[in-house]
Amino acid sequence: MINFNLQSLKKGMPGLTFEFAIPATKDNAWSETSKYLAESAFCFIEGIIYNNVSKYQNYGHWGTTEVNKEQWLSIKSELIKLKYKVDHSQNLNELKHDLFDFKFIFDDDDFQEMTKNFSQYKLPFSQMISDFTTWIDSNIQKYGSIYILGI
Template sequence: MINFKLRSLESEMEGLNFEFAPPPFKNTHWNATSKYLAESAFSFIEGIIYYNVPNYQNFGHWGATQVTQQQWLLIKPQLFTLKQKVIKAQNFTELRDDLFDFAFIFDKTWQKEMSKNFLKYKLSFSQMISDLIIWIDENMQKYSSLYILGV
């Protein structure tokens, strides 16, 4: 099952999670002010980050990467466009050209799960994008950057 919920810190967070941390980032993880996405959910938007944040290309999936306000202004419209396409799509295949395929990251099991249960996941995937945009917008206004902490 793919958990598309953008979460706050919970006492027992299962599996691998990406952390979206506002500054100041001091090489600490599991911050109460951060938001979290399961790796399986993040994989569906990771390509947008990868192609708009050059530092993410240097092992960002596993490390800490700063995202600037300028980079966010490139990412945000792409996320919004993806959200609109998700809402309109009737099956996962319609989104294939909009998602980036990282063979080493984008687990084939998640692709199969999404293909099989697309109508079940469609609303939560779309909501995840909305929630992420809102949270990042709020934090960019306060801090002008944020950090993505990989798994």
């Protein structure tokens, strides 16, 4: 089951997780001020980051990448478009051209699960995009950038 919840730090967070951090905590993984997203969920929006942050293309999935305000505005625009498409799609195939296409990142089981049960995942996926953009908007205004700490 894909967990699309943008989470705060808690004990025993399962699986591979991406951390979204403010500049002051970028070197201190697992900060209480950060937000967290399961790799299986982040993979559905990772292409947007990849295409808008050139430094992410150099091992960002596994490392630390800064996202500045200008980059964020491009990312946010694409996330809003994706959210609209998610909200108005009947199946995952309708989003095929909007999702990241690195097969080594998508777990086949997660992708098949999402395809098979798209109607159940549609609302959590859309809500994840909303929560993600809200959190980053708030913090990027305060700090000028945010950091993605890969798995």
